[in-house]
Amino acid sequence: MSTRIAKLLLFAAIGLLYTLVVFNNLTDFDSNYQFVRHVLMMDTTFPGNRGLWRALHDPMLHLAFYWSIILWEFVTMVLCWWGLARLVAQLKSPASDFNAAKRIPILALTLGMLLWLVAFLAVGGEWFLMWQSTQWNGLQTAYRMLMIVGLVLLLMVQPERDDQP
Numbered sequence: 670m671s672t673r674i675a676k677l678l679l680f681a682a683i684g685l686l687y688t689l690v691v692f693n694n695l696t697d698f699d700s701n702y703q704f705v706r707h708v709l710m711m712d713t714t715f716p717g718n719r720g721l722w723r724a725l726h727d728p729m730l731h732l733a734f735y736w737s738i739i740l741w742e743f744v745t746m747v748l749c750w751w752g753l754a755r756l757v758a759q760l761k762s763p764a765s766d767f768n769a770a771k772r773i774p775i776l777a778l779t780l781g782m783l784l785w786l787v788a789f790l791a792v793g794g795e796w797f798l799m800w801q802s803t804q805w806n807g808l809q810t811a812y813r814m815l816m817i818v819g820l821v822l823l824l825m826v827q828p829e830r831d832d833q834p
Contacts, residue, residue, distance in 0.1 A: 674760075711723065
C-alpha cells in the first residue's frame, strides 16, 4: 500500500504542477508568449549564425506555437487529474486492477515528458538554437521538468504485486 500511495502522491504533484503551469500561461499570457516569440525569432542567438534562416517572424505563427504548447499542457493536466481519480478508485483493489488504472497516468506522464523533450529541448533548443541565447534560454527548466516527470513515470510503470507492503 505504501508504494501505491507514493505513486499516487507523486502523480498528484505532477497534476498540480501542470495545473499551475496552465494557470500561469493563461493568467500571465504575455510573459511566456514573449519567451516563445523570442525563441522563434531567434533574435538573441549568436549574431550571424548560419541557422538564422529558420527564424519565424510572423506573429500568427508565434501565437499558434504558444497556444499549441498551452493546449498540450492542458491535455496533460486533464489526463493527470483523470488518471489520479482512477488510481484513487483502485487504491485498495487487487494489483491487476491498480496496474490497469495506471494506463491514463502513464499516458499523461509520457505526454508531459514529450512536451519538454520535443517542444523545448528539440524544437526550441536545437532547431531554433535556444541554447545560444543568454536571455531566452529555457533549456535548464526543460531538462529539470523532463527529469521530474520522467522519475515519476519510472516509478509509475513499476508493476504492483499483491504481496507488496
